[in-house]
Amino acid sequence: MKLFNKRQRPLPDFWKSYEKSFRKKLPDTITDNRFVALDTETTGFDLKKDRVLCIGAVSVLNNVIDLNDSLELYLHQDTFNPKTVEIHGIIQEEQFEQISAIEAIQEFLAYLKNAVIVAHHAYFDITMINNMLARHDLPMLKNKVLDTGVLHQRTRLRTNLIEQQKVVSLDALAKQLNIPLKDRHTASGDAYITAIAFLKLVHRLRERGLPNKLRRLFWKL
Amino acid sequence: MKNTIAERVADFLKGYPPFSFMGQGELREVAAQVKVIYCEKGKTIFWKGDHRHEHFFMVHKGAVNLLSNDKSHELFAILDTCDEGDVFGLRPLVAGQNYVLTAKASEESIIYGIPIDVFKPIAEKNIQVGYFLVESFASNTRNPYATSHRGHLYSSAVPTSNERDNLFELQPAKIIKNVMTAERSDSIRSVAKKMNSKQIGSIIIVDPDHHPIGIVTDKDFRNKVVTGKSLITDKIEKIMSSPVICYPKGITLAQAQMAMVKHKIGHLCITKDGTPKSRLAGIISEHDLVVSQGNNPAVLIKAIQRAEKTKDLKEIRKKVMLLLNGYMQQNIPMTHISKIITELNDATIKKVIEISVEKLGTPLCNFAWMCLGSQGRKEQLLHTDQDNALVFEDVEEAKHKETKAYFLALSQHVTRRLNKVGYEYCPAEMMASNPKWCLSLSEWKAQFTEWVTNPGEEEILLSTIFFDFDISYGDISLTLALSDHIFEMTDRHKRFLAMLGVNALKNASPLGFFRQFIVERDGNHKDFFDLKRRALMPLTDAGRLLILSKQVKHINNTAERFEKLAELEPENAEVYMNCSYAAKALLKFRTKQGLQNNDSGRYIALEKLSKQEKIKLKRTFKAIDQVQDLVKVRFQLQHLL
Structure with missing residues (x-):
């Protein structure tokens, strides 16, 4: 039987309370739902070898980003890749208060709860976080995920057949949606830009007839 | 915890008052609590009459219009547009009132919602922030330091603690809630008794549902009962004025006044939904309006008529300017504004002439004082130059010199006084005090004939000014004769x-x-x-x-x-x-x-x-x-x- 029950240790309490938050059904409408827009800065782009250095997240509820309900975590990692420092500017031993990965996971899950995750090119960020969870013997994130890249494709559905499938960078998206590119390449900055982009994209989809129904946001192209 | 976004918000806030007066620590404290609000174009942030939010707002990206209408009215006037860095919706939070304006995103916008609970203690501690708020509320501008952009942050319909200031005119009109009513079938005698015992001058007639259907005032008794038209045993409905003009609660003094002027009535009924088909909630009477305030047109006219010195007129004139300012903010139709302001201007000029005539003794013959140009066209709202002229009756040849001397002296008195009151002298000396423009009727006719028959550039210019004359004092037959003459000449x-x-x-x-x-x-x-x-x-x-x-x-x-x-x-x-x-x-x-x-x-x-x-x-x-x-x-x- 051990074969099917790989888990050696019982799940910690913080995970249990995270899981518990999912007992509550998500609201029906987009406006009533809490979204968490997040972004990670990592030591590199290798999903297996590289590590999360920073998680930035802001919450969105009813078209409002509440800065009081935001998260910015700097993780202490032994892995260090000098090549990516140029991009995100995070150097180990910098002045920010750094916490261990497991502390970060605890804080992150307590913050995230059952919110719908919004990220740009979400696969990368979610996988990085899931891998981090796995290294600490934890299951994968249970949250529903929306990708602003995909939402953006949906807004262009009827406008441009050729470029329809093209996935744009966050920079290009921000430019198109007229969002100032401040704090680009900090986790929080990108999370904030993603949140604004998400709000603008939802509005554009709503203008095209998307009803105020949460489940409709997950419909595929 | 580090909060990069809050720091950026703080950086933005710092660029604009009142946040520019805050220290780094205070700013961060505020910024960390900010709500970033996304508004699509046309989204209403708050409605006029809404209960106040916990936040006031600052435009980060985009623009927000402040409008005069509430939810139930489609028609609106844009009172102000807030751009990036502009604060709005603060005063109701400080004063503890509902919103007096509607705020609507005029384009896709990002707005910061700043919690008043965090802001208020800081504003109270930080003297400069406090000063800024006091000044911007008092001057009614969004940013009293920026003379370049004097927008109005708050509708003037907000009562302020300083009741005698210029905003008074635009406060909500005082409503008498305890209204005496009678039913249509009551007898005239019983209603009269009721009014007498309560010492009131008017009574509202209501139907069984308490909807107002008519009004009876002292005047109705005078005109319709005492004259014998109706008997005191008749039903009251026979003499009531009906229908009544109804408005909803929250009508401002200015609106109430305009409504009374428009309908030529002295009382407005306030009903639940503003129509005669709902319960009577109170009345507003013209008398109470007049008593309750200092600078309304009626009171000002009376003050002008009572004035004895030029100095008094000068004071009143200042109030007229405040009134004008208020009307402009309230977006009252231009025709109404210019009529009222012109009336007040006219009254001032009349009074000045009266004072001067008193000083100089009775004139030797009839005359008319004319205002020219913009004043003549009733388009002079602000202080502009005084352009005026005087025409007097034709007198015997022998008396002409003496007569003209009198009117010249009179004109000099008048123009000097008007100047003191606040009307600038005309730089081109187009004033009655100039011997060229203080003429007898036949002299004027000759002058006009000359211009019309021999029109050079200067003559045309003079015609454009003088042909827009309007009488402000004196014998109207003189100016009528001049008009006739002009038509005759121009036709020929x-x-x-x-x-x-x-x-x-x-x-x-x-x-x-x-x-x-x-x-x-x-x-x-x-x-x-x-x-x-x-x-x-x-x-x-x-x-x-x-x-x-x-x-x-x-x-x-x-x-x-x-x-x-x-x-x-x-x-x-x-x-x-x-x-x-x-x-x-x-x-x-x-x-x-x-x-x-x-x-x-x-x-x-x-x-x-x-x-x-x-x-x-x-x-x-x-x-x-x-x-x-x-x-x-x-x-x-x-x-x-």
């Missing part, structure tokens, strides 16, 4: 009208080839737009010319002239109505500019105008183009230009 000399036409076209379209504004090339007002020369004058000139050619008397106001023309020439009604609208809009524009910059409002710095204002201006120019074309064709001016 078509060339004169053509010359007037050329003059009207002198200032061509205010827009250049690329639809840009034509600005002044040199002088003190280089790069400013000359609103008077480029927009108001062409319109005024065209109106005068057309109305002269139609021989219409007694209409001097440009907007009214065009309305009359639309009536006379239905085929061109559209052009004329556009012109009438443009005349009103431009006058309002000039007045607003003048009030903002405390000058005559003539020169406008284009870069300070909002896009919307520019569009509005350009729209009026279209009307100018149209009427200039019409003038060109009608008076066959192609070959003269």
